[in-house]
Amino acid sequence: MTSVPAAGGTKPPAAPKSRKSVTGTRRTVAALFLLPALVLLGALVVYPIGYSVVRSFYDQSGDGFAGIDNYKALFTDEGIRTALKNNIIWVVFAPTVATALGLIFAVLTERVRWGTAFKLVVFMPMAISMLAAGIIFRLVYDQDPDKGFANAVWVGVHDTFSQASAFPKAHPGRDSPLEPAGGGAFITKSPVRAGEAVSLPLVGVAPDLMPDGAAAAAKPEPDKVTGTTWQDFTRGKGVGTLNRVDSAELGYAGMKIEAVKDGRVVASATAADDGTFTLPASADGAQLRLPASNFKEPYNGLDWLGPSLVTPAIIGSYIWMWAGFAMVLIAAGLASVPRELLEAARVDGASEWQVFRRVTVPLLAPVLAVVAVTLMINVLKIFDLVFIIAPGSSQDDANVLALELYRKGFSEDQPGIASAISVFLLLLVIPVMWFNVRRLRREVRR
Amino acid sequence: MKAKQSLGSRLAEKVSGGLLRVFLIVVGLFWLVPTIGLLLSSLRAPEDISASGWWKVFTEPSQITFDSYAKLLENEDITGSLLNTVWITVPATLLVVIIGSLAGYAFAWMEFPGRDWWFLGVVGLLVVPVQVALIPIAELFGGIGIFGSVIGVVLFHVGFGLPFAVFLLRNFFAEIPRELLEAARLDGAGELRLFFRVVMPLGGPAIAALGIFQFLWVWNDMLVALIFSDSGSQPITVALQTQVRQFGNNIDVLAPGAFISMVVPLAVFFAFQRQFVSGVMAGAVK
Structure with a gap:
């Protein structure tokens, strides 16, 4: 499968080479050389194919002829349908992404001196078992961002781009003008008046989460509601003057404030760095509310192994294992691409992207096809990674055909249906089988 | 050509070269x-693992401990299964190499009716998924009493390793120059002598690639052993698999266990990279 398939048609046929026996072997000797292999292949590979085909037409116990009932189950059984759907997702995405990454890595590593080291790192997962890879990725996908690497990175990225909840756990202190408003929000006990400065003190935000702008008392402005929201507490100095802005205290920069009249939000504002805010005159007579979005728990990352993400997550681990395989095969193909072609394109003024798109990729197309087809066959039979990574609670959602076959055949005692699944898998690889044989026949018969 | 480039384009090249390096380093880290x-999880105590992520050891290196490994090596289920892995992998590799070489040589250099058709038949079996054979072979092995034994697991791996072995070795042996074989023949070598003294040594690179490929394949297998071995004959992959159900409570078994199971394949990989790569390339069909 490694030689370029299309090349077979264009290469001039090799000079016929005689492989007649040099010893004039007797047939019995040939038979002895072949016997072990043929017996084992017959008993362990050929016979099972026949057995499975026959078995797939019999019912659960194996006594009654079931016609095509077992094959009907492939498309009616809820579990198998999920498996089929997931297998399609696998076959479409895993080989294409792995091949694309392999191509990118193969092309890029040619340009750095330590390309070999990089290739070694990416190729290494090929050497380990899917079980080990599964355990590795169970750790990576741990839901807790403090333990699972995937969520640690994801939450880091997420929090960089959106500081949604700046003040988890903030709450009113003693004698506060604020009271809980339900759902985690806080609201002033009494309505506010334009022209006076409002105090909205809270406590309880961990020092490392606090913005570092010092709080300032807001100046009253006529026709406007002004105020300050701040942490009415300083570590080491206590609350200072209760409900009054002290010099060492910090403002809640970014706190959202809503003015509520009769249950409707009439105005809203966001606190400045020093915790001050200004609301228009329309807020006169309203109560000020600090909505719950200010206080919600910190973002906790994605549920990688939950029902909706489990299949993409496992495909990710597969790509981690097999992108190196694609890369190595493609790099070997790349090494045989004539450099003059690439140079010629560059001399003609083609950009690097054009060279890649118009010269490199078309020349590599046969190799890319071989890699993608190989990965497809491989993905069709995917079992270990799903079996290990998907937790019991979402294994049904991550189901694939090979796993369903294992369940049906070895824990649900449904050998008929399991055989039908195996025959179905076999049918899917028959085109590749046929292609291999046809290509080799040309080489062999010369 | 470089000298003629303008300062601007040289600068652009520098920047894009820098970006490329950063990109590859980030990918490599990932x-x-x-x-x-x-690895780091396997070197921490279970309490530490449940309290924080493995990266904590960078700030608290004192957390590193080999306790989990020590405990694991006293666990007879694990040590026994490691031995089973060896008992399965070594014979399955040797048998595939020997039987595959014999057949590969016969297909390459012997004459018998339908030779090429037989060979094409074997090539057709290259992509047969192991799943097809699980149920039939389970019944077959049950019938002859080797279900649950190391022998059964070995046989299954040999059966499914042979198509690739025969394919690879026949193609390699066929390239051996005819004159070499004829010279040996004239020196009076018989068929067996020819095979062991000329063909096998000349086939070294292909045999090495095949051997390493098959070794890693069998060592890393879980599915076949999951079905055909029992608690006494299970390899390390199956032993660890049974622990995955309670993931979280037994990370002190799983992490070091997985790492131990990886040590041999990784050592083989680093020691025989070239052979491994050529095996993988030739085995692209499997």
Whole structure:
């Protein structure tokens, strides 16, 4: 499968080479050389194919002829349908992404001196078992961002781009003008008046989460509601003057404030760095509310192994294992691409992207096809990674055909249906089988 | 040509070269980090693992301990299964190499009716999924009493390793120059002598590639052993698999266990990279 398939048609046929026996072997000797292999292949590979085909037409116990009932189950059984759907997702995405990454890595590593080291790192997962890879990725996908690497990175990225909840756990202190408003929000006990400065003190935000702008008392402005929201507490100095802005205290920069009249939000504002805010005159007579979005728990990352993400997550681990395989095969193909072609394109003024798109990729197309087809066959039979990574609670959602076959055949005692699944898998690889044989026949018969 | 480039384009090249390096380093880290995570997790106490992520050891190196490994090596289920892995892998590799070489040589250099058709038949079996054979072979092995034994697991791996072995070795042996074989023949070598003294040594590179490929394949297998071995004959992959159900409570078994199971394949990989790569390339069909 490694030689370029299309090349077979264009290469001039090799000079016929005689492989007649040099010893004039007797047939019995040939038979002895072949016997072990043929017996084992017959008993362990050929016979099972026949057995499975026959078995797939019999019912659960194996006594009654079931016609095509077992094959009907492939498309009616809820579990198998999920498996089929997931297998399609696998076959479409895993080989294409792995091949694309392999191509990118193969092309890029040619340009750095330590390309070999990089290739070694990416190729290494090929050497380990899917079980080990599964355990590795169970750790990576741990839901807790403090333990699972995937969520640690994801939450880091997420929090960089959106500081949604700046003040988890903030709450009113003693004698506060604020009271809980339900759902985690806080609201002033009494309505506010334009022209006076409002105090909205809270406590309880961990020092490392606090913005570092010092709080300032807001100046009253006529026709406007002004105020300050701040942490009415300083570590080491206590609350200072209760409900009054002290010099060492910090403002809640970014706190959202809503003015509520009769249950409707009439105005809203966001606190400045020093915790001050200004609301228009329309807020006169309203109560000020600090909505719950200010206080919600910190973002906790994605549920990688939950029902909706489990299949993409496992495909990710597969790509981690097999992108190196694609890369190595493609790099070997790349090494045989004539450099003059690439140079010629560059001399003609083609950009690097054009060279890649118009010269490199078309020349590599046969190799890319071989890699993608190989990965497809491989993905069709995917079992270990799903079996290990998907937790019991979402294994049904991550189901694939090979796993369903294992369940049906070895824990649900449904050998008929399991055989039908195996025959179905076999049918899917028959085109590749046929292609291999046809290509080799040309080489062999010369 | 370089000298003629303008300062601007040289600068652009420098910048894009820098970006390229950063990109590749980041990707490389992404590929390394999961394995490092497993290694560092295996070197921490269970209490530490449940309290924080493995990267904590960078700030608190004192957390590193080999206790989990020590405990694991006293666990007879694990040590026994490691031995089973060896008992399965070594014979399955040797048998495939020997039987595959014999057949590969016969297909390459012997004459018998339908030779090429037989060979094409074997090539057709290259992509047969193992799943097709699980149920029939389970019944077959049950019938002859080797279900649950090391022998059964070995036989299954040999059966499914042979198509690739025969394919690879026949193609390699066929390239041996005819004159070499004829010279040996004239020296009076018989068929067996020819095979062991000329063909096998000349086939070294292909045999090495095949051997390493098959070795890693069998060592890393879980599915076949999951079905055909029992608690006494199970390899390390199956032994660890039974622990995955309670993931979280037994990370002190899983992490070091997975790492131990990886040590041999990784050593083989680093020692025989070239052969491994050529085996993988030739085995692209499997």
